Amino acid sequence: MEVRRITITIAGRNYPLNVPAAEEETLRRVGKQIEGMIKDFERNFDVRDKQDALAMCALKLGTNAEVSQVTNEKNMNAANERLTQINQILEALEK
Secondary structure, eight states, rough: OOOOEEEETTTTTEEEEEEEGGHHHHHHHHHHHHHHHHHHHHHHHHOOSHHHHHHHHHHHHHHHHHHHHHHHHHHHHHHHHHHHHHOOOHHHOOO
């Protein structure tokens, strides 16, 4: 596995990272997303410093992740229920 050394800048600070080459693009995209969120929070809210903006980013990203997880679980449950129904229909046809 190839590892690359990259630097991600968030809130004016540089973070050197050793990352698998396959994850580099994702990390850079997320870093830019966080930077954009910080700028949005600074523009639209009474943000006193970068720490406040970072805390708001963490809350928003955590909320988004939780909502996605709940949605995925609901979708998986619905799919499993539908597959169970289909299986029952197929079993009834075999009899």
